[in-house]
Amino acid sequence: MAALIEIERLTKRFSGFTAVDDVSFTVDRGEVLGFLGPNGAGKSTTMRMLAGFMPPSAGTARICGADVVDQPVAAKRNLGFLPEGAPTYPEMSVTGFLAFTGRIRGFRGSELADRVAHAMALTQLEGVRLQPIETLSKGFKRRVGLAQALLHDPPVLVLDEPTDGLDPNQKHEVRELIRRMAPEKAIVISTHILEEVGAVCTRAIIIARGRVVVDAAPTVLEQSGRTLEEVFRGLTLGEAA
Amino acid sequence: MAPALIVARRELAGYFATPVAYVFIVIFLVLAGALTFTLGNFFGRGQADLIPFFSFVPWLFLFLVPALTMRLWAEERRLGTIELLLTLPLPQWQAVAGKFLAAWAFCGIALALTFPLWITVNVLGAPDNGVILSGYVGCLLVAGAYLALGAAVSALTKNQVVAFVLAVALCFVFAAAGSPVVTEFLDTRIPQLAEIARAVSVADRFGGFTRGVISARDILFFASFMGFFLFVNAVVLDHRKAD
Ligand SMILES: Nc1ncnc2c1ncn2[C@@H]1O[C@H](COP(=O)(O)OP(=O)(O)OP(=O)(O)O)[C@@H](O)[C@H]1O
Ligand SMILES: [Mg+2]
Numbered sequence: 001m002a003a004l005i006e007i008e009r010l011t012k013r014f015s016g017f018t019a020v021d022d023v024s025f026t027v028d029r030g031e032v033l034g035f036l037g038p039n040g041a042g043k044s045t046t047m048r049m050l051a052g053f054m055p056p057s058a059g060t061a062r063i064c065g066a067d068v069v070d071q072p073v074a075a076k077r078n079l080g081f082l083p084e085g086a087p088t089y090p091e092m093s094v095t096g097f098l099a100f101t102g103r104i105r106g107f108r109g110s111e112l113a114d115r116v117a118h119a120m121a122l123t124q125l126e127g128v129r130l131q132p133i134e135t136l137s138k139g140f141k142r143r144v145g146l147a148q149a150l151l152h153d154p155p156v157l158v159l160d161e162p163t164d165g166l167d168p169n170q171k172h173e174v175r176e177l178i179r180r181m182a183p184e185k186a187i188v189i190s191t192h193i194l195e196e197v198g199a200v201c202t203r204a205i206i207i208a209r210g211r212v213v214v215d216a217a218p219t220v221l222e223q224s225g226r227t228l229e230e231v232f233r234g235l236t237l238g239e240a241a
Numbered sequence: 242m243a244p245a246l247i248v249a250r251r252e253l254a255g256y257f258a259t260p261v262a263y264v265f266i267v268i269f270l271v272l273a274g275a276l277t278f279t280l281g282n283f284f285g286r287g288q289a290d291l292i293p294f295f296s297f298v299p300w301l302f303l304f305l306v307p308a309l310t311m312r313l314w315a316e317e318r319r320l321g322t323i324e325l326l327l328t329l330p331l332p333q334w335q336a337v338a339g340k341f342l343a344a345w346a347f348c349g350i351a352l353a354l355t356f357p358l359w360i361t362v363n364v365l366g367a368p369d370n371g372v373i374l375s376g377y378v379g380c381l382l383v384a385g386a387y388l389a390l391g392a393a394v395s396a397l398t399k400n401q402v403v404a405f406v407l408a409v410a411l412c413f414v415f416a417a418a419g420s421p422v423v424t425e426f427l428d429t430r431i432p433q434l435a436e437i438a439r440a441v442s443v444a445d446r447f448g449g450f451t452r453g454v455i456s457a458r459d460i461l462f463f464a465s466f467m468g469f470f471l472f473v474n475a476v477v478l479d480h481r482k483a484d
Contacts, residue, residue, distance in 0.1 A: 083325055090320065
């Protein structure tokens with residue numbers, strides 16, 4: 001069976017420059033891919049194309065076999081996506097917002113209520129369930145975005161900096177959550193926290209200036225006696241120079 | 242429920258969660274009332290109908306509807322929620338339709354809140370309520386036409402001021418196209434254009450409704466006007482959503 005996420009020669013050009021350049025990889029069930037790279041490397045752009053938001057300039061992306069450009073709805077049904085910055089509708093309450101995304105995903109009645117409650121339990125949002133999202137702190141807002149991505153228990157998760165702005169306890173919780181879900185799903189997370197990669201990822205891709213420079217297990221990267229940070233600096237500073 | 246209706250429901254609740262709804266409704270009611278009673282000479286005419294009111298509504302909508310539509314897509318872009326909305330499993334046109342329906346329903350609510358005028362004419366005289374109803378239908382269709390146009394413009398630009406000015410200007414073109422100033426000018430120079438101007442004039446079509454004439458051709462005109470600009474909206478959104 002084909003991998004849950006298949007990216008082939010994905011390229012995105014913005015007037016004149018290439019933000020994502022010929023990126024290919026696949027992610028299978030059970031894999032957690034850490035997507036690393038300096039600011040502006042093209043991580044979010046790749047994820048936006050994978051989520052079917054940004055049309056690629058060239059190349060294809062498939063989720064569970066469905067092409068994100070040709071069969072967008074089928075692809076998105078199997079996807080939980082946390083966009084960069086975890087955008088949410090500020091005037092809505094936490095439950096209101098989660099119920100909205102749940103309804104669009106086709107849940108009704110008691111199943112909808114169960115899904116919303118379960119997603120809030122996973123991200124520890126019960127204490128603020130009726131609060132308008134705009135009055136929440138940054139970390140809670142991010143957890144609302146995360147809850148939205150987990151609500152329908154999708155086979156594919158694409159999370160753009162899921163732990164950014166979370167306190168150490170919450171970071172730990174989210175990593176535990178990802179580890180627990182990992183066996184049944186294909187997960188891509190982008191992050192700037194390198195120890196997170198060692199902690200939850202089965203594989204790491206480092207991209208610099210839109211190109212994949214490394215695709216290997218974190219343990220393999222660290223084998224040569226260097227820390228992940230040294231590897232990262234060596235690869236990305238060299239590229240930028 | 243269709244995804245478009247779920248989106249519409251969320252949007253409509255969003256209007257009332259912010260001051261937008263209340264400011265819009267209050268301004269609309271105050272202006273509609275003031276114009277009807279002063280310029281429209283509501284009492285002095287000695288006629289039990291809502292003609293003075295209906296003659297001002299399209300002009301009020303000319304400014305108020307673009308104020309509503311300018312933020313339609315710009316706000317989603319500013320908050321980044323466009324990325325969330327358009328990565329949910331719904332066809333893009335359903336998101337477009339949902340936003341339009343919410344704004345249209347909202348205009349319907351604002352129109353419905355002018356019911357005291359209707360009560361007044363019924364207390365003071367014996368108006369033809371069928372004609373009044375058809376006038377209201379006409380108002381709603383004008384609002385829908387302006388909304389569809391304004392929404393398409395707002396998908397085009399991130400800048401809310403640009404969206405507002407452009408939408409007012411374009412709505413004005415369709416409002417004024419059939420006015421004597423325009424058509425007489427065109428008649429003397431380019432008669433074919435004068436025909437087209439009359440055919441696309443929102444104000445001319447609306448005139449029929451205020452006289453109680455609901456013709457299939459006028460309904461078809463408004464339906465295709467809205468359909469066309471909603472289609473433009475979907476196409477433009479598809480091209481510019483990620484810019
Ligand atoms: N809509 C756009 N128009 C033009 N350029 C863009 C657009 N979106 C992104 N870019 C450019 O593409 C490049 C990659 O951006 P991207 O957001 O993917 O980086 P990133 O790897 O996610 O960085 P960060 O770690 O800061 O989140 C950047 O140089 C950015 O300026
Ligand atoms: Mg990013």
